[in-house]
Amino acid sequence: MKLAFTKLLAVAIVVVRVAPVQATPELARRGAFDVARHLGNLSPYFKPSALPGVETTLPNDCEVEQVVLMHRHGSRYPLASELVFITDLVSKLASSSAAVEKARLPDNLAFLKDGYTSTLGHDDLTAPGRMELFDHGVNFRLKYPQLQADGILAGLQDRVVESAQWFAQGYFGRSWATLNATEFSTIGEDSSTPSWITPMNTCPKWQYAYGNNATIEWGQIYLPPIAKRLNKILPGVNLSADNVHGALYACAYDLAAHGTSPWCGAFTQSEIEDFEYELDLLMDGAFGYNLPGSMGEVLGSLYVSKLVERLTNSTGDAKPVYLEFGHDTTIDLALTALGLAK
Numbered sequence: 001m002k003l004a005f006t007k008l009l010a011v012a013i014v015v016v017r018v019a020p021v022q023a024t025p026e027l028a029r030r031g032a033f034d035v036a037r038h039l040g041n042l043s044p045y046f047k048p049s050a051l052p053g054v055e056t057t058l059p060n061d062c063e064v065e066q067v068v069l070m071h072r073h074g075s076r077y078p079l080a081s082e083l084v085f086i087t088d089l090v091s092k093l094a095s096s097s098a099a100v101e102k103a104r105l106p107d108n109l110a111f112l113k114d115g116y117t118s119t120l121g122h123d124d125l126t127a128p129g130r131m132e133l134f135d136h137g138v139n140f141r142l143k144y145p146q147l148q149a150d151g152i153l154a155g156l157q158d159r160v161v162e163s164a165q166w167f168a169q170g171y172f173g174r175s176w177a178t179l180n181a182t183e184f185s186t187i188g189e190d191s192s193t194p195s196w197i198t199p200m201n202t203c204p205k206w207q208y209a210y211g212n213n214a215t216i217e218w219g220q221i222y223l224p225p226i227a228k229r230l231n232k233i234l235p236g237v238n239l240s241a242d243n244v245h246g247a248l249y250a251c252a253y254d255l256a257a258h259g260t261s262p263w264c265g266a267f268t269q270s271e272i273e274d275f276e277y278e279l280d281l282l283m284d285g286a287f288g289y290n291l292p293g294s295m296g297e298v299l300g301s302l303y304v305s306k307l308v309e310r311l312t313n314s315t316g317d318a319k320p321v322y323l324e325f326g327h328d329t330t331i332d333l334a335l336t337a338l339g340l341a342k
Contacts, residue, residue, distance in 0.1 A: 035251070035264045038272050040279025041328045042252040044075065045132070067144055068310055068322045070197075070303070070330060071136075073163040074129030075256040077121040082249050089246030090118050092239065099236030109233060111262040118250065125159050125166075126257040133163045137170025149321035155197040155330075156186040164325040171323075196302040197326035199333060200287070203299060211286025215278045219245065222274040226267070248275045287332040289342055300337025303330065 036044050050056050058064070078086065093100065093116055100112050125133075149171065154164035168176045168184065189198040200206040223241035230239050247263045251272075254261030267275075284290045291299075310318050335341050 033269050035272055036255060038276045039252045039255075040276045041283055042256070042279060044128075044255060064144060064147065066311065066318070066320050067147060068307060069140070069324065070334065071133075071163070071167065071323070071325045072328050072331060073125065073157075073159045073325060074132040074166070075126045076129055076159050077124055077126055077257060078249055078253045080122045082253070083120060083122045085242055085246035086118050086120060086250050086253070087246075089239075089243045089250065090116060092237070092243050096234075096237040100234060102236070103234050105233065108265040109230075112234075116250075116262070118254075120250075120253055120257055123159060125162050128256065128259060129159075129163070130166050133166035134170040137167040137172075139170075140167075141171045144321070147320045149323050150319065151183045151185065152323045152325070154184075154186050154325040155189045155195070155327065157189050157327075160189075160325050160327065161186060164323075167323070167325070194302070196306045197324065197330050199299040199302045200329070203295070206291070206295060206299065208286050210291055211282040211284070214281040214285045214290070218274075218278050218281055222271075222278070226271050230266075248272075283328070283332055287329045288336050291336075296333060296336040297339075298337075300333035300335070303334040304337045307334075 037046055077083070093112065097115065103112075105112060152164050152168055154161045164184070165180075168180070172179055187193060187195050187197060189195065189201060191201050194202050219241065223244050226244045227239050227241050230244065231237065247266060251261045251263040251267070254263065264272075281290075288296050290296075309315060310322060312318075
């Protein structure tokens with residue numbers, strides 16, 4: 001007789017298929033270093049190796065009775081505030097085309113001879129992002145065929161709602177066209193709606209600046225040396241630190257939108273890791289352990305309390321499957337409250 005395994009928590013399981021990063025001699029020299037795994041919260045999903053001694057499969061004498069899924073939205077375009085750096089970079093290169101043409105460029109920057117343009121949008125899901133969510137809906141149904149979901153909840157932001165809809169089409173199939181009207185619901189992401197998906201929005205003491213200020217300080221340290229290095233290769237172009245920032249964003253978001261980016265090969269391993277550290281500073285400072293006092297733990301406790309309520313069935317009406325969609329920040333705050341990844 002199999003034992004019941006009733007406490008399975010699935011947090012942000014995302015299936016992503018992206019093309020390999022554009023191959024360059026620089027990338028080849030890096031050996032095992034994979035740029036796509038070192039872009040912080042902007043990295044395409046990948047499954048890391050399990051910690052020593054940690055099993056990733058259920059014991060043979062256990063079965064799943066309940067699943068709680070908090071899913072980040074799929075791959076997205078840059079935020080409008082990030083896209084500005086990319087468009088400014090494109091403008092700088094276009095206005096310096098004569099200098100670029102004269103420059104003797106190494107292989108990893110040769111793409112600049114053909115000009116670099118960008119068609120990236122902002123904020124919304126990318127095409128790979130849509131595919132990720134549909135595929136995950138299918139895979140989730142196959143992984144837990146014995147459990148039936150009867151509803152989906154999404155934070156009320158376009159890319160989150162669209163992500164949930166694509167997941168639902170993969171999970172429910174053609175029947176979702178009928179079920180959508182009754183089985184889909186949203187929760188506001190504003191300052192007047194208490195929500196475990198975006199708890200910071202109703203906290204008057206929370207500020208994005210807690211993380212953003214740290215990234216600005218770090219950017220003043222690591223970006224100018226990169227600009228200096230590139231300007232030696234591109235005399236007359238005069239790339240600024242902000243232009244370098246735009247190129248790093250282009251690496252990450254070209255990957256999210258197209259599966260490849262020439263910019264990912266333009267930087268050294270340490271430069272990519274410095275960018276990764278910037279992204280870590282933002283997430284930890286605005287949504288993690290570096291928030292002042294116990295703010296991160298308190299904000300994340302809204303989700304943890306909801307999780308405990310469901311897993312213990314304290315209200316007497318717990319469902320076998322919860323499918324909810326939010327942000328990486330939702331997950332960061334929950335992990336902070338749980339004391340994980342500290």
